[in-house]
Amino acid sequence: MRTLYLIRHAKSSWDNPGLRDFNRPLNDRGLRDAPRMAQLLVMKGVEPDLLISSPAKRALTTALFFAHAFGVAEDAVAREQDIYEAAPMDIMRIVNGLPDSARTVLLFGHNPTLTEVANRFSEKFIDNIPTCGIVQIDAEAESWQAFGEHNAAVRKWFFPKEVL
């Protein structure tokens, strides 16, 4: 089995209009939620083999909080430029190209794409993955290349307002 966790970056700040979207940092709520949601996954016994993130500051900072919680070195978090401003098909291409040695992967990215990807695998419609929301997709797939709608489904989701 392979498990993919889609994790939307934590709440970010719009305070500085001079800042490029790419460089927007987490705001107070993001800084509060990210380490706590990371701990939630640790408590649930999740053991990630790979963390892969958009390089945008808000996504990467979120990923680094998760890395910290799992005892993963910061430089071991893979930065994937294509996650930033990705379309759902870009995310699927990245997922299908993941190394097969990694069975459990945490992918940190952005809306609306992550919600659209999650809905491809969900029986129940997910209106919106909130900031720092986590969606777990399990697949009966031998390889990431084979990961698709025919063998994978959303099993759970964890949203900050529901679990913290």
Add this chain to the structure above:
Amino acid sequence: MKKIGLYGWVLSAALFFSCQKKAEQPPLSDEKVSRVMADLFTAEAATNTLIGYQKDSLMQIYFKQVLEMHGVTKEDYEKSLMLIANDLPRMEEIVRQAEEILTTPKTQ
């Protein structure tokens, strides 16, 4: 010998900077962060029924007002959170205290 001397300097410098990093303390006390956070919880609750830009704009106004009320700057509050966020038990305690502030009846 020269090499050992150089390595010694590099090691000392690395230790010095790592110790300096560890010593960095949040600009605000934990209690202050809890008090600000408690009021921000209230602000969040007040904007819960709104969506989109309306919510973001109002939240920004509330955020600014809460910080002014407590006499703290955004930079100090966010830097404190950033440093505390790396210490989860401490963060949980601050959140717990913020929730306690909200649930404790105020004396008249």
